[in-house]
Amino acid sequence: MAERGSQTLLFGPMKPVGLTNPHTGKRAYAVVQLRQDNREDTLRNIVGFQTKLKHGEQKRIFRMIPGLENAEFARLGGIHKNTFIKSPLLLDRYLCLKDMPHIRFAGQISGCEGYIESAATGFLAGYFAACRILGKTPLIPPATTAFGAMLNHLIDDTNVEDFQPMNINFGLFPELEPEITANGKIRHIKGAERKEAYCRRALEDIIDWTEQL
Amino acid sequence: MSDTQIHIIGAGLAGSEAAWQLAERGIRVLIHEMKPQKFSPAHKSADYAELVCSNSFRSDNHQNSAIGLLHQEMRLAGSLIMRCADAAKVPAGGALAVDRDEFARRVTEEIKAHPLIDSVCEEITALPDASFGEVIVATGPLTGEALAEDILKQISHQA
Numbered sequence: 001m002a003e004r005g006s007q008t009l010l011f012g013p014m015k016p017v018g019l020t021n022p023h024t025g026k027r028a029y030a031v032v033q034l035r036q037d038n039r040e041d042t043l044r045n046i047v048g049f050q051t052k053l054k055h056g057e058q059k060r061i062f063r064m065i066p067g068l069e070n071a072e073f074a075r076l077g078g079i080h081k082n083t084f085i086k087s088p089l090l091l092d093r094y095l096c097l098k099d100m101p102h103i104r105f106a107g108q109i110s111g112c113e114g115y116i117e118s119a120a121t122g123f124l125a126g127y128f129a130a131c132r133i134l135g136k137t138p139l140i141p142p143a144t145t146a147f148g149a150m151l152n153h154l155i156d157d158t159n160v161e162d163f164q165p166m167n168i169n170f171g172l173f174p175e176l177e178p179e180i181t182a183n184g185k186i187r188h189i190k191g192a193e194r195k196e197a198y199c200r201r202a203l204e205d206i207i208d209w210t211e212q213l
Numbered sequence: 214m215s216d217t218q219i220h221i222i223g224a225g226l227a228g229s230e231a232a233w234q235l236a237e238r239g240i241r242v243l244i245h246e247m248k249p250q251k252f253s254p255a256h257k258s259a260d261y262a263e264l265v266c267s268n269s270f271r272s273d274n275h276q277n278s279a280i281g282l283l284h285q286e287m288r289l290a291g292s293l294i295m296r297c298a299d300a301a302k303v304p305a306g307g308a309l310a311v312d313r314d315e316f317a318r319r320v321t322e323e324i325k326a327h328p329l330i331d332s333v334c335e336e337i338t339a340l341p342d343a344s345f346g347e348v349i350v351a352t353g354p355l356t357g358e359a360l361a362e363d364i365l366k367q368i369s370h371q372a
């Protein structure tokens with residue numbers, strides 16, 4: 001990102017938006033966010049600074065940030081590989097390999113991305129497997145919920161060729177129904193209201209599912 | 214354990230949650246985790262559910278964020294990972310961030326204490342055949358190379 005231009009980081013991880021210096025009332029040129037990393041607050045992490053720079057270079061460059069001259073580094077950045085399978089082609093709706101149904105996949109290898117997304121697909125795989133072992137029919141989470149949207153991303157075979165691991169996002173949810181206003185007009189839900197409507201609908205629909213698990 | 218009903222390969226975020234959900238439904242689980250015998254390039258601790266990078270689970274707002282919504286749905290469904298995350302929470306504005314060591318320790322302790330979950334430390338190098346019964350593969354983005362190659366071999370006739 002930094003290679004793209006000397007200003008690029010100002011619009012990315014170092015964006016100073018919404019942060020005014022309480023002492024001077026001025027907006028900063030660029031900011032570095034240090035997020036608390038342990039309960040004792042003896043460790044902090046630099047938000048948005050994942051990098052493939054050599055470790056020595058990371059220390060040298062990050063110590064150039066005002067205030068970090070004497071920082072000690074507990075862990076440095078690194079870019080990793082990302083192994084995943086073409087789930088929409090290979091898996092059934094219960095996350096089993098179509099050709100070897102005793103094998104189920106879950107987590108990032110199944111094509112989700114992120115900590116809680118991985119835990120959520122692990123939840124589904126565990127629940128589906130329990131159903132089969134107990135001889136029960138598994139309930140698929142409603143498509144309008146985040147669980148259902150994540151699962152659909154993994155098994156929706158309309159998109160096999162371009163399949164890529166993905167974080168949960170509202171683009172994976174079915175579209176909202178337009179509202180009919182009091183005077184009979186169709187009103188499409190827009191902007192910030194859209195996100196709230198997705199969340200409201202999901203939290204209503206998830207209850208039916210969780211109550212029967 | 215001879216009466217194992219399901220094998221889980223990998224005790225990261227996905228494998229740990231899967232093991233818990235199975236055991237809570239009365240099923241005997243055997244976890245195969247290669248740590249601490251072997252570590253991926255990003256994993257460093259012997260604990261399960263290790264967060265290899267950021268300590269943040271991103272936004273916790275379930276009124277306007279998709280990931281915050283997933284957090285809330287996971288809580289409602291009885292997720293172990295969310296329960297441990299909430300317990301190990303550190304201040305981070307609207308995000309859910311955790312003390313990574315405390316989080317992983319809590320998950321590991323709960324799993325090891327569950328009477329229906331057993332674990333072995335070993336690297337699995339090939340997809341188990343059907344005689345093993347039910348298997349969940351949850352080996353993550355840094356799946357051990359041998360297993361990754363075997364998966365590729367076994368599924369390549371379809372891809």
Ligand SMILES: Cc1cc2nc3c(=O)[nH]c(=O)nc-3n(C[C@H](O)[C@H](O)[C@H](O)COP(=O)(O)OP(=O)(O)OC[C@H]3O[C@@H](n4cnc5c(N)ncnc54)[C@H](O)[C@@H]3O)c2cc1C
Nearest residue numbers: 094096101102128129131132133134135136137138346347
């Ligand atoms: C490799 C393998 C391992 C199996 N292990 C067990 C076992 O340990 N214990 C046991 O009781 N049965 C087991 N079964 C049997 C299995 O649960 C089904 O009963 C069997 O596949 C028959 O399916 P069907 O097509 O006749 O019926 P279906 O109507 O397709 O399914 C029968 C029931 O199983 C559920 N089911 C089907 N596929 C899955 C899946 N992938 N994940 C979760 N639930 C599913 C269905 O919802 C339904 O309730 C196993 C099957 C296979 C192929």
Ligand SMILES: Cc1cc2nc3c(=O)[nH]c(=O)nc-3n(C[C@H](O)[C@H](O)[C@H](O)COP(=O)(O)OP(=O)(O)OC[C@H]3O[C@@H](n4cnc5c(N)ncnc54)[C@H](O)[C@@H]3O)c2cc1C
Nearest residue numbers: 107108114115118223225226227247266267337352353357
């Ligand atoms: C360097 C890096 C940085 C990341 N940063 C973030 C981030 O900031 N935020 C975020 O949300 N996500 C991040 N991710 C993605 C993150 O990996 C996933 O979100 C999540 O950890 C995946 O969960 P998982 O359970 O699928 O895999 P993991 O949590 O990786 O768990 C897999 C487990 O399987 C074990 N294992 C692997 N192969 C074998 C084998 N053959 N036999 C036995 N055991 C095996 C491993 O030791 C590990 O314990 C990052 C990933 C990497 C690699």
